Amino acid sequence: MTILVTGATLPDGSTADLLIRDGRIAERGTGLSAAGAQTISADGLLALPGLVDLHTHLREPGFEHSETVLTGSRAAAIGGFTAIFPMANTSPVADTAGVVEQVQALGDRHGYVTVRPIGAVTVGLAGERLSEIGAMARSRARVRVFSDDGMCVHDALLMRRALEYVKTFDGVVAQHAQEPRLTEGAQMNEGPLSTELGLTGWPAVAEEAIIARDVLLAEHVGARLHICHVSTAGSVEVLRWAKARGIQVTAEVTPHHLLLTEELARDYDSRFKVNPPLRRNEDVLALREALADGTIDIVATDHAPHPVEAKECAWAEAANGMVGLETALSVVHAAVVESGQLGWADVARVMSSRPAEIGRLAGYDAPLQVGSPANVTLYDPRDSREVTPALLRGKGVNTPYLGRTLPGRVIATVLEGRPTVLDGELLEPAEVARG
DSSP: OEEEEEEEEOTTSOEEEEEEETTEEEEEESSOOOTTOEEEEOTTOEEEEOEEEEEEOOOTTTOTTTOOHHHHHHHHHHTTEEEEEEOSOSSSOSOSHHHHHHHHHHHHHHOSSEEOOOBOSBGGGOSSSBOSHHHHHHSTTOOOEEOOTTSOOOOHHHHHHHHHHHHTTTOEEEEOOOOGGGOTTOOEEOSHHHHHHTOOEEOHHHHHHHHHHHHHHHHHHTOEEEEOSOOOHHHHHHHHHHHHTTOOEEEEEOHHHHHOOGGGGGGTOGGGOOSSOOOOHHHHHHHHHHHHHTSSOEEOOOBOOOOHHHHSSOGGGSOOOBOOTTTHHHHHIIIIITTTSOOHHHHHIIIIIHHHHHTTOTTOSSTTSTTSBOOEEEEEEEEEEEOOGGGOOSSOOOOTTTTOEEEEEEEEEEETTEEEEETTEEOOHHHHHHO
16 A cells, blocks of 8 residues: 655654655655555644554453453554553453463454553562563563553562563563552542542552662662653652663653643542542642653553443542543643643654653654654644544543543554554544555
8 A cells, every 4th residue: 555645744843745655654755746645635734653652451351341452452543553552450461471462463453553462570460479471572472561550569579580580681660659558548649638538548659669669679680660650749759860870760651640630539520530649730740841851751541441330430439540542642732742841753752762662662763764664643733622422432431531622633543554544533444454
C-alpha cells in the first residue's frame, strides 16, 4: 500500500509531504506525488510519530468482561497509539512464556497496534518468588519490561534479585511504588481533605520511600529501574537526586496526574478513584515541571478499564482506575502544551521515542525520517471535542473526563504503513488487515 500525506506540520514546526511505501517512509519533502497512492490531506494537521504507551491494562486473559486485547487495541488506535505494553495482572498472571506469547499473538492477529507484553516480576504477583523472567525474555514475545503493577515488589531482597536478573539481558523492572503497610485501606491522598471527607489516606511517603530504596538498589546492582505513575512532588525530588548521581532510573507520569487534583474526590464520584490517588495541586505543578525538564521521562496512560458495576458504587467499594488511551494526547495537550511547558517535539519524545527506548521497542529511534517504519499519528490541534461514551472504543467507560471538553482530535493513525484510523474513525478489522 502506498500513502501520500500532504502538507503535514512536523513536530519541529516545518511542513512536509510524507510518501509511505512498503511500510516505511519512502520520501519526505514538498510537492511529492505518487501514481495510485492513497492521498491524505494533512493541511493544518500535526504529524507525530505513532504514540507508544509503556503502561496499559488489556485485562485478557481472564477479565475479558472489562477489556480484551482487541477492544483495548482499538481504543489505543483511536487515541493515536501504534504500540502498547500491557501489564501482567491478568488471570492467569503473565508470569510465564506461554501467557506473554498468547497476549502478543492476540495483538498480532488483530493488527491495530503493536502489542509488547510486560512480564510479572513475581509468580502470581504474590511478591514471594521470582517469575520465569528468563523464559519470558527468551520467548517469541522477547519481554524486556517486568512489573507487578497493581502490587509493589516490597521485599528488598527480591527486588535486588529481579534487578540483577534483568541486567543480564538489558531488561528493566517497572516498579509500582507503594509501601503496603503505609497504605492499608487507603482511599485517597492523605491530607486535610481526606480527614474532612472521612476517607483513609494514602500518604505521599508510601511512594517516595519505595522509590528512594529502589534507586539505591539499582545503583548498587547497576541495573535499569523504571518507576510507574509518579504522583508526588517528593518523588520528583528523589528522582532528581538519583539522576544527578547517574543512576539508571526512568519514570513515567499519567495524563490524569498532570491535570486532575484530589479536590475532585469531594463529591465521592468514584470515576476519580485511582491508584496512586489524585494528589494536591502542588504535586500536579511539580509533575508538569519534572516532565518538562526531563526528570520524568515519559507519559504513560495506566489505562485501567472496569465494568460499570465496579465503578458505579460507593467510593469505598469502587475499583481503582481510569481509562485513558482515547484521551491521553488531548489531556497532555491541555495540561502541558497549552501552558507552554512542552512543545510538540517534546510531546513526540515523551509519548513515542522515549517510551519505545525504555521498552527496547525497535523502529521509533528515527521517527518520520526516510527509511524509518511508517508509524504516524495525524492530529488536529485546532479542534476540540466533548468526551462522551461514544468516543470510547474500549469496553471501559470509566473516564474522569466525561462531559469535559478537551482540545485536539486524532484524525488518522498509521501502523507500519497500514491505516488503522482514517478521518477520525476506526477501520474495520478486514480493512486493517488488508493494509
